[in-house]
Amino acid sequence: MIPVTLRRFAAWAPRADGAEAALCSDADWRAWARDPTPLGHRGQPDVPFLETGVRRRATRLTRLALRVAFDCTEGMDRSQLRSVFASRHGAIHVAVKILASIARKQAVSPLQFSHSVHNAQAGLFSIAAGDRCASSSIAAGEDTFGHGFLEALLHLERAPDSPVLLVVCDEPLPDNLIHLIEEPRTTYGAALLLARQAPGTALDFELESGQAPPKQRGWPDALEFVRFLASDAPEAVLESGRRRFRWRRA
């Protein structure tokens, strides 16, 4: 059991019907947590804090990551934050475009290649925030959210005195790959500001061997965790076939 404090969170996801404004504020998420329904996959968040040139080139994944990262750290000195970026699919849309160019024997764009690396969002955040602190970018299949949280704890282990920003985001796979796996078709970003000791929500984290098959929900793990935070639930459990992540309010 590892104690950790959640200082703040932020999340963004479109509603399923796509008609109304996306879920974004704490109040939106508290309302959703009372009566959770599957979320949508269309649209992308505004990122008015980015310079025009950067904003124009930003992919949707970058917009998701940077929007929740900035929302979660509103009013803070962002240049002193360590960060973990977790995404199962990362820049798969960019990578598939590059591979389609290669199949057609067309030139690969250097800009596209720069945005195809898994740590592109981390790099763009560090530039936008003027942040030279440690950062890692991870992926772990169906268990990406739990392992992203874990990686943030590993950064806290190395230096317990300063907080770590965890950013989790994903979008549905490109059309030609989407049939390969089963998962909720959701476009989303979520950010958690974690610290060893600070004012905020005190949690106990546990990682155990798993037995049960993963529970099917209509929304991604990161938003199941947001549902826990935005509700009065005593614990959140995310389970895959191999392991179980558990968070309890301390």
Place this chain on the structure above:
Amino acid sequence: MAAPCSLAALGMVNALGTDRETIWRRALAGDQSGFRPRPELSAGRSEPMAAIDDDALPRIPVALARYACRNNAFSLAALEPIEDAVRDAIRAVGAGRVGVVMGTSTSGSRECEAAILHEYQHGSLLPEFCYEQLELGGAAGFLAELLDLRGPALSISTACSSGARALASARSLLALGLCDAVLAGGADSLCGLTSHGFASLKAVAPGITNPFSANREGLSLGEGAALFLVTRETSGIQLLGVGESSEAHHISSPDPEGGGAAASMRGALADAGLSPDDVTYLSLHGTGTRLNDSMESRAVAAVLGTATPCSSAKPLVGHCLGAAGAIELGLCWMALEARNGGELALLPHVYDGVADPELAPLHLVSAGESVSGDAAVLMTNSFGFGGNNCSLVLGEAKP
């Protein structure tokens, strides 16, 4: 000071070989024969890449066909020589207490490329293509499935620092008490995405990479894997320090002054509780691009001075990207393991010998050079595309 972290066993595969003895022998000899043109990956261009022979690779078990990709075949090859030690560790501590952390930037991009080419030519993806082959998390997921592990299994993908970061996370998993043993390293395979991508950035050398030379023209790609069994043993070769930083400069180029690189090296020394004078040898990131070598020479001179012997492994094994940090740490591990009678043979810096007067005058290791190995402390630098840096320090446990 961090808790003890033993690099108890190492398996490696790259263009120099598939076993440690061969790799270290050929590395010390400065053998560059693993480089050859791979026109099928580079739209017919002829730049050499440090490739692994297909027939040297083990087959992925049929039951794990959904993970069958070249990247995972490298991991399997690197696991083979240490599999007994790994299985002993699993038996001793339990499958729920063993973690996997893998650095990768490509995972199965090569297989996805074939699948998408098939789609372009025939209207559908290759039938055997599975998402687990492609996804980055599959690099760790494959080993967890293969060994039936129930601890954490994650892939780290911070471009060229991924493999080094995997070791940092492994150490923290042990220190936090979440694992009693971790299989950690990196694997990356040559593919069209990286070959065309780095070419589009005009970062690829027309010949074999020539780091720190006045004539350097860019990097040469390589491929391979290195896997460490990481435990809390207090004896043997230890991971002594981890340093990390971000550039906050530009998405595809580092701070030309080397500020991020220097911060990473200083952080590793501070974490290890060591001073610059303690460093016996530095494994340079040394990609052979104009900018990397220029900024790295400044950073090294600022942190360690110019007397510390250093070399780049990239003229021998190529730039193995997501696996580079683990492979280069592994070469340092081999140097310590092969220490004979107190003398530590150093990896030679293989280049055309034309020092660049624009760079800080580093002590680049000559063929056959060795130093006193008593209390040897070795450092590796890994600087990732996107501005992600990680330096590691290793040495032998003090008796």
